Amino acid sequence: MTRFLLDPTGERHAPHREPLPRAASLHGQVVGLLDISKPRGDIFLNRLEELLVEGGAEVRRFRKPTFTKPAPVDLRHEIATQCTLVIEALAD
Amino acid sequence: MVAPLLPAVAATTSLTVITQDDPTFPGTVSARHDDDLSLSWHHDIDTVPTVMVVRDGIEVDRTVGWSRDEWRRLTGVTDLGADLPVMRPGCGSMSVDPDLADRLAATFGGRALRSRHIEVAEAEDEIEALFDLGYTDGLPVVPPTPERVMRMLTGTTRDPQEVVAIVPPDLVEVTVEKVAVNAVMAGCLPEYLPWVLAAVEAACTDEFNIHGVLATTMPVGPVVICNGPGTRAIGMNGAGNALGQGNRANLTIGRALQLVVRNVGGGRPGEVDRATHGNPGKVSFCFPELEHGSPFTSLAVSRGFAPTDDTITLFAGEGPRCVVDQKARSADDLATTFAACLRTLHNPKLVLAFDAVLVIGPEHARVFADDGWDRERVLAELHARLQLPGTELVHGAGGIAEGVPAHLADATLPKFRPDGILLVHAGGGAGLFSTIIGGWANGSTGSQPVTRKVTT
Numbered sequence: 001m002t003r004f005l006l007d008p009t010g011e012r013h014a015p016h017r018e019p020l021p022r023a024a025s026l027h028g029q030v031v032g033l034l035d036i037s038k039p040r041g042d043i044f045l046n047r048l049e050e051l052l053v054e055g056g057a058e059v060r061r062f063r064k065p066t067f068t069k070p071a072p073v074d075l076r077h078e079i080a081t082q083c084t085l086v087i088e089a090l091a092d
Numbered sequence: 093m094v095a096p097l098l099p100a101v102a103a104t105t106s107l108t109v110i111t112q113d114d115p116t117f118p119g120t121v122s123a124r125h126d127d128d129l130s131l132s133w134h135h136d137i138d139t140v141p142t143v144m145v146v147r148d149g150i151e152v153d154r155t156v157g158w159s160r161d162e163w164r165r166l167t168g169v170t171d172l173g174a175d176l177p178v179m180r181p182g183c184g185s186m187s188v189d190p191d192l193a194d195r196l197a198a199t200f201g202g203r204a205l206r207s208r209h210i211e212v213a214e215a216e217d218e219i220e221a222l223f224d225l226g227y228t229d230g231l232p233v234v235p236p237t238p239e240r241v242m243r244m245l246t247g248t249t250r251d252p253q254e255v256v257a258i259v260p261p262d263l264v265e266v267t268v269e270k271v272a273v274n275a276v277m278a279g280c281l282p283e284y285l286p287w288v289l290a291a292v293e294a295a296c297t298d299e300f301n302i303h304g305v306l307a308t309t310m311p312v313g314p315v316v317i318c319n320g321p322g323t324r325a326i327g328m329n330g331a332g333n334a335l336g337q338g339n340r341a342n343l344t345i346g347r348a349l350q351l352v353v354r355n356v357g358g359g360r361p362g363e364v365d366r367a368t369h370g371n372p373g374k375v376s377f378c379f380p381e382l383e384h385g386s387p388f389t390s391l392a393v394s395r396g397f398a399p400t401d402d403t404i405t406l407f408a409g410e411g412p413r414c415v416v417d418q419k420a421r422s423a424d425d426l427a428t429t430f431a432a433c434l435r436t437l438h439n440p441k442l443v444l445a446f447d448a449v450l451v452i453g454p455e456h457a458r459v460f461a462d463d464g465w466d467r468e469r470v471l472a473e474l475h476a477r478l479q480l481p482g483t484e485l486v487h488g489a490g491g492i493a494e495g496v497p498a499h500l501a502d503a504t505l506p507k508f509r510p511d512g513i514l515l516v517h518a519g520g521g522a523g524l525f526s527t528i529i530g531g532w533a534n535g536s537t538g539s540q541p542v543t544r545k546v547t548t
Contacts (some may be wrong), residue, residue: 006205006208007209008227008273008274009227010357010358012262021183039332053307065537068537069537
């Protein structure tokens with residue numbers, strides 16, 4: 001006899017999502033750099049910005065109010081509407 | 093005893109007789125056999141015989157057992173049972189037989205359950221299947237059968253489909269039923285469920301910030317501190333080994349909370365949980381304050397609740413560490429030891445960023461009580477001893493890079509914010525020891541301790 005148990009999970013099945021195609025070039029890209037407010041994250045992002053600008057990209061900087069919480073919805077919206085690519089910097 | 097009376101009742105009114113175990117009973121009038129006990133279960137019959145008066149399909153009156161006056165009143169037969177005793181209590185209904193009740197509840201009441209079914213094949217081991225599905229914290233779980241979940245739900249009056257909270261990181265609505273499923277898996281008894289529900293509610297507040305507590309690389313998890321008479325009613329242990337193994341309520345309430353975060357919220361190590369080391373308390377860390385015999389007002393009372401309230405307080409904490417002072421015989425001396433140990437929390441040069449729970453053992457508490465120090469006095473004396481000179485704290489001071497910015501060299505900085513030490517009384521009666529549980533990033537940018545009332 002088949003027995004059954006009750007599912008303890010949130011019963012979410014995330015549908016499989018394909019990542020966006022890789023950008024062929026940095027030229028014309030608007031790259032958002034998101035500082036999550038951890039110490040020394042800015043050092044990493046400053047260097048990235050130099051490299052990205054050298055490569056021809058436009059860079060916009062963003063910062064989360066605190067690293068302990070997810071980015072506020074307004075900030076996510078701002079990045080999504082202004083940028084074509086985003087790089088999030090962890091630190092420590 | 094009542095079977096011979098039934099023809100007289102049938103002669104005066106429309107009588108339906110329902111029999112549970114013996115289809116030939118009562119013999120004197122025809123009867124319907126409740127072979128699957130569905131009629132008995134749905135009509136909440138707990139004693140046989142039960143007489144129900146039904147008008148227009150609705151029950152308007154009932155009596156249980158044999159009461160001559162009640163039977164006469166309900167049937168309208170004024171001389172019914174003249175030669176029988178005045179009263180007999182009846183017997184237990186088969187529908188409440190402990191061997192059958194859970195199965196009946198799952199069969200007939202289980203339609204109220206909405207959780208998806210997981211099929212387990214006949215030859216498959218249920219506990220191994222739950223490991224394979226990734227639903228455990230690394231220890232075996234109790235398989236959540238519909239029978240067990242129905243039994244767990246008897247621990248609360250809340251509707252199984254009531255939404256308790258939205259659980260990070262996946263931000264999934266968790267119902268009372270889903271909490272009950274995970275409480276079964278954790279090994280809880282039904283009477284623990286209200287405590288688990290309160291803990292889930294507290295964890296999922298913006299103040300407590302379980303998402304951050306989970307995602308941090310620091311070794312913290314929710315520490316559940318319980319207060320109130322209910323802690324004793326459900327058999328929690330706040331005395332010897334309060335923070336250790338051996339007590340079912342302590343262990344399973346904390347574990348159930350973590351299983352909800354894991355299974356419903358999707359918070360798993362290596363995924364959103366990025367802890368560098370973690371700590372064993374992330375399986376379960378839950379204990380009650382030892383209120384009996386404490387010289388201090390309780391943690392819950394200090395946070396605005398009544399001594400009669402049952403509460404849980406959640407603290408984002410690391411593993412406990414011991415404070416030893418077997419020599420101090422004055423409150424003053426002991427406070428100085430506590431302050432010296434508290435100063436080292438996370439780093440002796442880091443201030444204001446972290447809270448701490450100070451679990452004072454009964455023998456240490458007695459030292460304070462003998463000198464007349466209450467909770468407020470102990471905390472005031474600790475804070476006074478933890479005002480630190482900036483020169484010792486700035487970057488590089490003492491050969492340690494970690495520290496506060498150089499411009500604070502002239503400042504005096506407190507190790508803790510004013511409400512940053514949570515004092516709790518717990519532990520065994522022997523041992524001049526206390527315990528510190530260090531916190532995580534505090535305040536609105538991290539995690540605030542959250543206290544919630546436990547309601548059934």
